Amino acid sequence: xxxxxxxxxxxxxxxxxxxxxxxxxxxxxxxxxxxxxxxxxxxxxxxxxxxxxxxxxxxxxxxxxxxxxxxxxxxxxxxxxxxxxxxxxxxxxxxxxxxxxxxxxxxxxxxxxxxxxxxxxxxxxxxxxxxxxxxxxxxxxxxxxxxxxxxxxxxxxxxxxxxxxxxxxxxxxxxxxxxxxxxxxxxxxxxxxxx
Amino acid sequence: xxxxxxxxxxxxxxxxxxxxxxxxxxxxxxxxxxxxxxxxxxxxxxxxxxxxxxxxxxxxxxxxxxxxxxxxxxxxxxxxxxxxxxxxxxxxxxxxxxxxxxxxxxxxxxxxxxxxxxxxxxxxxxxxxxxxxxxxxxxxxxxxxxxxxxxxxxxxxxxxxxxxxxxxxxxxxxxxxxxxxxxxxxxxxxxxxxx
DNA sequence: TATTTTTCTTAAGCTAGTTCATCGCTTTGA
DNA sequence: TCAAAGCGATGAACTAGCTTAAGAAAAATA
Numbered sequence: 091x092x093x094x095x096x097x098x099x100x101x102x103x104x105x106x107x108x109x110x111x112x113x114x115x116x117x118x119x120x121x122x123x124x125x126x127x128x129x130x131x132x133x134x135x136x137x138x139x140x141x142x143x144x145x146x147x148x149x150x151x152x153x154x155x156x157x158x159x160x161x162x163x164x165x166x167x168x169x170x171x172x173x174x175x176x177x178x179x180x181x182x183x184x185x186x187x188x189x190x191x192x193x194x195x196x197x198x199x200x201x202x203x204x205x206x207x208x209x210x211x212x213x214x215x216x217x218x219x220x221x222x223x224x225x226x227x228x229x230x231x232x233x234x235x236x237x238x239x240x241x242x243x244x245x246x247x248x249x250x251x252x253x254x255x256x257x258x259x260x261x262x263x264x265x266x267x268x269x270x271x272x273x274x275x276x277x278x279x280x281x282x283x284x285x
Numbered sequence: 286x287x288x289x290x291x292x293x294x295x296x297x298x299x300x301x302x303x304x305x306x307x308x309x310x311x312x313x314x315x316x317x318x319x320x321x322x323x324x325x326x327x328x329x330x331x332x333x334x335x336x337x338x339x340x341x342x343x344x345x346x347x348x349x350x351x352x353x354x355x356x357x358x359x360x361x362x363x364x365x366x367x368x369x370x371x372x373x374x375x376x377x378x379x380x381x382x383x384x385x386x387x388x389x390x391x392x393x394x395x396x397x398x399x400x401x402x403x404x405x406x407x408x409x410x411x412x413x414x415x416x417x418x419x420x421x422x423x424x425x426x427x428x429x430x431x432x433x434x435x436x437x438x439x440x441x442x443x444x445x446x447x448x449x450x451x452x453x454x455x456x457x458x459x460x461x462x463x464x465x466x467x468x469x470x471x472x473x474x475x476x477x478x479x480x
Numbered sequence: 481t482a483t484t485t486t487t488c489t490t491a492a493g494c495t496a497g498t499t500c501a502t503c504g505c506t507t508t509g510a
Numbered sequence: 511t512c513a514a515a516g517c518g519a520t521g522a523a524c525t526a527g528c529t530t531a532a533g534a535a536a537a538a539t540a
Contacts, residue, residue: 152428160431162424174424178417184428207413214409218402221416222373228423229369233357233379235430236463237349240527260488268431273527275489435497455518468497470519 092121096168097142097196104223105216115213118206119196124189130197131187137176139197143169146193149262150185161266166254174224190259240269241277287316291363292337292391299418300411310408313401314391319384325392326382332371334392338364341388344457345380356461361449369419385454435464436472 094116101107101115124130124146131137131150141148143165150163150171162185165171176183180200206213234246244267248255255263264274289311296302296310319325319341326332326345336343338360345358345366357380360366371378375395401408429441439462443450450458459469 152432154432160428162428162431175421178421207410211406211409214406214413215402218409218413218416221413221420225416225420225423226370226373228420228427229357232423232426232430233347233355235427236355236357236460237347237353259486261486265431269526270528271488272490272529276527279489454516456516464496465498466518467499467520471497474519 092144092194094144094196096144100142100168101216104219105212107212107216111210111212114210115206115216118202119198122195122197124193124195126189126192128189129186130189130195131173131176131183131185133184133186134182136180137173137183137187138199140172140177140200140203141165141170141187142196143167143171144194144196146195147190147257148187148193149190149258149266150187151262151265152185159261159265161262164254164258164262164266166257170220170224190257190262235268240267240273243267243269244274244277287339287389289339289391291339295337295363296411299414300407302407302411306405306407309405310401310411313397314393317390317392319388319390321384321387323384324381325384325390326368326371326378326380328379328381329377331375332368332378332382333394335367335372335395335398336360336365336382337391338362338366339389339391341390342385342452343382343388344385344453344461345382346457346460347380354456354460356457359449359453359457359461361452365415365419385457386452430463435462435468438462438464439469439472 097119098112098116101112107115119142121144130139130141130148133152145167148165148171149161150165150173151159151161153159163171171187173183173185173187175181176185177200203217207217208214234243238246247263247267260274261271264271267274292314293307293311296307302310314337316339325334325336325343328347340362343360343366344356345360345368346354346356348354358366366382368378368380368382370376371380372395398412402412403409429438433441442458442462455469456466459466462469
């Protein structure tokens with residue numbers, strides 16, 4: 091049996107739920123073990139689940155016309171992810187969601203989430219807060235993409251998520267920060283030399 | 286008296302409200318006339334309002350360390366905007382929201398919106414759907430920023446919003462698309478020559 | 481443990497996009 | 511109605527970041 095307390099605390103930080111509703115919510119999520127390199131979501135298939143990472147690491151990415159991979163989002167312990175467009179609108183995904191390590195997730199399927207939202211005020215509020223916070227977070231990311239240079243984006247990421255950086259493959263981080271792996275390699279190396 | 290039917294239809298496309306709730310919602314929004322160049326939101330002040338554009342055009346932008354202006358969002362008739370982070374978290378704004386034309390807006394203040402969401406199921410659902418759709422939209426924009434070249438981003442924008450392009454100052458569109466005004470000018474000109 | 485595959489580094493040459501500067505054309509405001 | 515300011519076009523010089531290529535290091539797999 092997995093320890094769900096990180097999940098419970100994550101939820102508690104967003105909204106205060108009654109014990110009954112916390113139990114209802116928790117029951118709607120299923121624990122799933124995922125092997126490294128396993129795909130949770132693939133282009134062409136509708137994203138069926140909203141995913142919370144209990145243990146491990148994931149990234150979501152798209153592959154463009156030229157065959158280049160672009161990481162859209164990372165998630166490690168206590169983070170959420172999905173192909174947000176596909177999940178919310180229940181349309182075919184455009185992104186891959188892939189495990190970077192052997193991982194354990196909690197997932198809720200779209201129907202179950204709808205049912206909770208349709209029948210339970212506190213849980214509907216929780217999901218509203220999650221959507222609002224997601225939108226606010228994405229808005230901040232757009233601003234930083236529009237205003238910062240490649241090096242500044244890297245510095246910001248390292249400052250914000252110092253422990254995460256080391257767990258991510260550099261090529262994935264590079265594409266997340268909208269630069270080539272080679273250029274990221276150069277930035278890191280220039281930094282070392284300056285010291 | 287302004288004609289609010291575009292607003293009503295905008296809402297109806299998102300959620301089916303009872304006539305009473307539509308009346309409640311509409312009553313929470315105030316009609317405000319805004320002059321060209323007027324600022325609705327400024328850095329340092331908490332964004333008090335969520336804004337719907339009934340008539341006119343706006344853009345939101347930030348000014349970076351080097352003094353450069355970056356347009357984050359546009360809004361013309363039937364679009365919504367605010368400094369989303371500031372509004373949702375009620376923290377000081379980082380963005381300007383400025384009228385590009387003499388405009389008429391509907392605005393709801395944060396307290397009023399909270400009160401509606403706290404007391405009314407249908408309206409709480411409406412705002413949840415809005416947040417989900419906003420997040421989905423922002424996620425799409427991040428993908429297109431990560432995967433497309435400057436010219437492709439311009440083409441996409443023109444294809445999506447052909448009528449809007451002509452009303453926007455070119456320098457604002459250029460910074461929205463993450464390029465200089467000069468480069469946008471070049472792209473447009475290359476296009477004309479090819480024909 | 482050896483072998484294969486994937487990831488990271490380095491460096492040279494290149495290009496998409498920027499910067500700077502100049503010139504008309506419009507708007508704006510006194 | 512005239513001056514001032516703002517906007518878009520153009521071009522030359524520049525640079526941040528990309529491409530290509532090849533080797534070194536690390537990780538996965540047998």
